[in-house]
Amino acid sequence: MADIWLTSLITKTPQEGFELAIKMARMGVKYTQPSAEVRDRLRDAYANNADSLTAASQVIAVNFQTVAAANNYWK
Amino acid sequence: MADIWLTSLITKTPQEGFELAIKMARMGVKYTQPSAEVRDRLRDAYANNADSLTAASQVIAVNFQTVAAANNYWK
Amino acid sequence: MADIWLTSLITKTPQEGFELAIKMARMGVKYTQPSAEVRDRLRDAYANNADSLTAASQVIAVNFQTVAAANNYWK
Amino acid sequence: MADIWLTSLITKTPQEGFELAIKMARMGVKYTQPSAEVRDRLRDAYANNADSLTAASQVIAVNFQTVAAANNYWK
Amino acid sequence: MADIWLTSLITKTPQEGFELAIKMARMGVKYTQPSAEVRDRLRDAYANNADSLTAASQVIAVNFQTVAAANNYWK
Amino acid sequence: MADIWLTSLITKTPQEGFELAIKMARMGVKYTQPSAEVRDRLRDAYANNADSLTAASQVIAVNFQTVAAANNYWK
Structure with a gap:
């Protein structure tokens, strides 16, 4: 998979972090089923x-x- | 999903933290099934x-x- | 759910901590099925x-x- | 459950720690099904x-x- | 299994780390089903x-x- | 189970650590089904x-x- 999709775990807000977590969950599926x-x-x-x-x-x-x-809990 | 629903992981009490965890679990579902x-x-x-x-x-x-x-266990 | 049931994660002994963990597991169910x-x-x-x-x-x-x-492993 | 079964998480060896983990897994079942x-x-x-x-x-x-x-990995 | 496949957990980017995690998941399967x-x-x-x-x-x-x-979250 | 099988969590390489993790997974099964x-x-x-x-x-x-x-990620 040549595409670059994960260059950093740092996000501005917890919600953006949650949405990154969703992206990661989906990419875990995509690597296994690329179609x-x-x-x-x-x-x-x-x-x-x-x-x-x-x-x-x-x-x-x-x-x-x-x-x-990774974001030190956005503290 | 444009709504802002997660601006902080900090809560006043452990119980509020538990209820935030429930919210997060439900949002994990909602992002996958928006209806x-x-x-x-x-x-x-x-x-x-x-x-x-x-x-x-x-x-x-x-x-x-x-x-x-995130709340350092409310200590 | 208005009841206060979780004011602290600190317990006197590991066993009381284990029993709190059981309570939390049950409350996770109760919030989803209140009946x-x-x-x-x-x-x-x-x-x-x-x-x-x-x-x-x-x-x-x-x-x-x-x-x-939360209890620093009761050390 | 009045019995005292968990007074410490500290064990002498990793293997004793593993066996305590088994005990905890079984107690998780026992609290739910006491019979x-x-x-x-x-x-x-x-x-x-x-x-x-x-x-x-x-x-x-x-x-x-x-x-x-709890045992700092027996280091 | 004589092959050397895991000499370090350190990767240059989060994405390479994610791909290592996939490799590890597959190796967990391979050790159990070598065929x-x-x-x-x-x-x-x-x-x-x-x-x-x-x-x-x-x-x-x-x-x-x-x-x-292992990568201190690539910070 | 009288056999000594886990005296340390320290391994020389990540791969040996992975193989120890497999051993632990199997021992978790063996303690439950000794046959x-x-x-x-x-x-x-x-x-x-x-x-x-x-x-x-x-x-x-x-x-x-x-x-x-336990191995501080072999760093």
Whole structure:
């Protein structure tokens, strides 16, 4: 994957950090399934399944721990 | 998502921090499934499934680790 | 939820900290499913399912990490 | 649960710490399902299921993080 | 496994660190299932299953926490 | 379990640390299912299931966090 998408973990606000964590969760999926077409097809199913959404939120939470620590919790 | 919802991880009390962790867990879901109508429909199912509730509690626990560290554990 | 239930993460002993972690795991469920009647009904099922019990123990373990760090591991 | 079972996170060796982490994982289950009879019955099933064993190992791993930090990694 | 594949956790950029985390997640699988033929066969299934992809992203997230800490978050 | 198998978390290289994390993941299973015969039988099934392999990789990742911290990330 030649694209540059992650040059820094530093963000201006906690919310931008949360959104970076979401990006990281999605990139974790993208590296495993590079086809946008397949990912779009799968999205319909899991965006309508409560447990799948909870699992997605968990991955975001783990990534946000990393981003928050990198930013010293924006203190 | 243009709304500002997370400007700080600092809270006055541990309980407010716990409630922020819940908010973060729900926002993790909301970013993935933006439709309030769909989320409400899914809520009925997972709020009546023990394993779904445990999974939700796990996401809260991970987010609370972050919030608690940000607040130096309210010491 | 107006009740005050979490005013401090500090406990006298590791065991009290573990029991606080259990309380936090249960409150994570309670915020998502406020009905005590529903929770009691679900309890029968998941307390008799090994994987559900392991998942519950995992949430406790994550919360205990937070409580233990808050107490500097009771050293 | 009146029994005292966790008075310290400090152990002499990493292995004793690992065994304490196992104890904590089991106590997480025991607080949720206090009946030894039920737990023994469930044990047969999950001790013969690979995914259940992996999940058990995960809870031990999370608890061992806590115990290892408490012991400053036995350095 | 005689091959040397992990000599350092230090990377030049966060993205290289993320890609190392992916490598670590895959090596965790490879140590358990050394047959490339079997892994390739399994890949088709899980790369087309949303929950499997989320689970893969979670393992990457956990490994990235380690790599990011090792690099002091590239600060 | 009388055998001594974990006397130190310190390893010479990150890779040896990763392999120790695998050992810890397996020992977490072994303490729960001591029968080598049963574990071998289960191995066939989960080594051919993608989700089981991902779950195994997750446990390794959690244990590797502990080992890496113990070694100050081999810096």
